[in-house]
Amino acid sequence: MAHTPRHITTPERRARLALRHRLTPRTRATTPEEVAASLVALHGSDPATVYLAVGARLADASVTVAETARALYEDRTLIRAHGMRHTVFVYPAELTAVVHASTGLAVAARERANLVKDMAKAGAPDATWLKAVEEATLSALTRRGQATASELALDEPRLREQFAYAAGKSYEGVHTVSTRLLRVLGVEGKVVRGRPLGGWTSSQFRWAVAPAHPELDTAEAQAALLDHWLTTCGPATEADLKWWTGWRVTDVRRALATIGAEPVTLDEGTGYVTTADLAPVAGPAEPWAALLPALDPTAMGWQQRDWYLAPELRPALFDRSGNVGPTVWWNGRVVGGWAQRPDGEITWRILTHDDIDREAEAAIGAAAERLRGWVGDTRVTPRFRTPVERELSA
Incomplete structure (x- = not known):
């Protein structure tokens, strides 16, 4: 006899989020590796997001910058590379093969085909030429350890070659071989982001040869990734899973079946x-x-967000492309936004007054002081800016 699926309430979902994402004082982590594992992956499109997301979850936030840099650039226990939804993420090194096989292979094939096609349309050299440049670039990067695109072009001048893109269209332009080729090598899992040029908020970076990893079966890797994600972020709907992974719905359903995911009922419908x-x-x-921070993996973890973020708050907290800005949380839900002013002060605003009392305001103020304490003299401006962040930072 089929059993009735258990109902998971919104308060319980918020409790799971708080405990598993290490957002309460008693559940904070001791290392960046623990933080990343608790979230499966940190958004890496904005370099500052990685550090701010880690710092919010470390027991000793004062070590955030040094410990995160160690994990990323010395021990290589965290990898910054392309992952789900063709987005740059930071994830534990042991998940490299899983992320690559589950989400990277299909994107990589498409990216390489598009590069070859665009170069052919522009009358640029063919795929054989491109392959030779690729091999020389990887050899140069192996010798150097880490290097920028400009440094690699000193060893392989063909990286400086340019070709026209989308001629005759409104978005036509000129692409450099180095920019497109290194992007392709990134999604193919051959290179990863290296140490930045400048401080921890810098968006300029070096490249490094990707650590070796086994090649996995795509279906097995998708099942493994979904199991990791549901363990830390479940329950989730089919729509949440399709959005977060960037897969086809058939891939999501196959992976759910493979791991034997259990259906539950949510206010939004069926979850797993x-x-x-x-x-x-x-x-x-x-x-x-x-x-x-902006693009935090908790705030961006689900497509259907009403259970932790009221719809009326979204216009102030998201940009036009759907990127979330810095958010203020109280007991499992978003209640406002924050920003850093030019003088370094962390300022915040409550956008809803439901259940926001003196205790909440005091706790939020303490969180702001904690953040100000470890950020120090660094000034952080999100890559994707939102209305409330712009207003508060002025």
Whole structure:
């Protein structure tokens, strides 16, 4: 006899989020590796997001910059590379093969085909020429350890070659071989982002040869990734999973079936959890507040967000492309936004007054002071700016 799916309420979903994403004082992590594992992956499109997301979840936030840089650029226990939705992420090194096989291979094939096609349309050299440039570039990068595109072009001058793109169209332009080729090598898992030029907020970076990893079957890798994600972020709807991974819905359904995911009911409809995750989860023992950065993986974790972010708050907190800005959290839901002013002050604004009392304001203020304490003299401007962040930072 079929059993009735368990209903997981919105308060329980918020409790799971708080505890598993290490957002309460008692659940904070001791290393950046623990933070990344708790979230599966950190958004890496904006370099500052990685550090701010880690700092919000470390027991000792003062070590955020040094420890995160160590993990990324010395120990290589965290990898910054293309992943889900053709977006740059930071994820544990042990997930490299899973991310690559589950989401990277299809994108890589498309990116290389598009590059060859665009070069052919422009009358540029063919795929054989491109392959020779690729091999010489990887050899140069191996010798150097880490290098910028400009440094690699000193060893392989053909990287400086340019070709016209989309001639005759409104978005026509000129592309450099180095820019397009290194992007292709990135999604193919052959190169990764290296140490930045400048401080931890810098968007200029070096490249490095990607660590070796085994080649996995795509379906097996998709099942493994979905199992990781549901363990830390479940329950989730089919729409959430399709959006987060960037896969076809058929891939999502196959992976759910492979891991034997259990259906549950949510306010949004049917959701899924792993077979080991059906037991009720109690809320944190204490109330909690957090200031999370733009593109934080918790705020961007689900496509359907009403259970933690009221629809009326979205115009102030998102840009026109759907990127979330810095958010203020109280007990499992977004209640406002924050920004850093030119003098370094962390300023914040509550956008809803439901259940926001003196205790909440004091906790949010303490979170702001904690952030100000470890950021120090660094000034952080999100790559994707939102209305409330612009206003507060002025």
